[in-house]
Amino acid sequence: MRLKLSPATMAVLAALSAACLAADTDVVSQRGRKFTPDAIRVVPGTTVRIANDDRVTHHLYIDQSDMKFDSGEQAVGVDVNLRFDHEGHFAVRCAIHPTMHLDVTVAPEGAP
Numbered sequence: 001m002r003l004k005l006s007p008a009t010m011a012v013l014a015a016l017s018a019a020c021l022a023a024d025t026d027v028v029s030q031r032g033r034k035f036t037p038d039a040i041r042v043v044p045g046t047t048v049r050i051a052n053d054d055r056v057t058h059h060l061y062i063d064q065s066d067m068k069f070d071s072g073e074q075a076v077g078v079d080v081n082l083r084f085d086h087e088g089h090f091a092v093r094c095a096i097h098p099t100m101h102l103d104v105t106v107a108p109e110g111a112p
């Protein structure tokens with residue numbers, strides 16, 4: 001059986017998959033003992049993949065009343081996936097490098 005889709009349907013499907021990809025995963029790089037970008041805004045339910053593209057080990061954590069996280073030691077080349085389910089502002093820090101700071105804002109699309 002062959003599935004025939006009109007160009008309009010194809011356009012809708014393409015737009016939908018692009019929106020889904022945007023909502024599902026964001027990638028942040030660690031390089032030069034900095035997060036790049038160092039501030040992101042995501043919708044609830046987004047997984048943020050933090051890649052250690054650096055030459056040194058990192059150790060990610062969040063220590064807030066509304067969210068706790070501890071990656072343990074994050075070796076060079078290792079990704080840490082962090083899922084944000086709840087709205088709010090979250091500071092991702094590195095236990096080894098106190099100057100490292102990633103600001104994550106979790107808010108629904110269209111929110112101010």
Ligand SMILES: [Cu+2]
Pocket residue numbers: 033057058059094095096097100
């Ligand atoms: Cu670090």
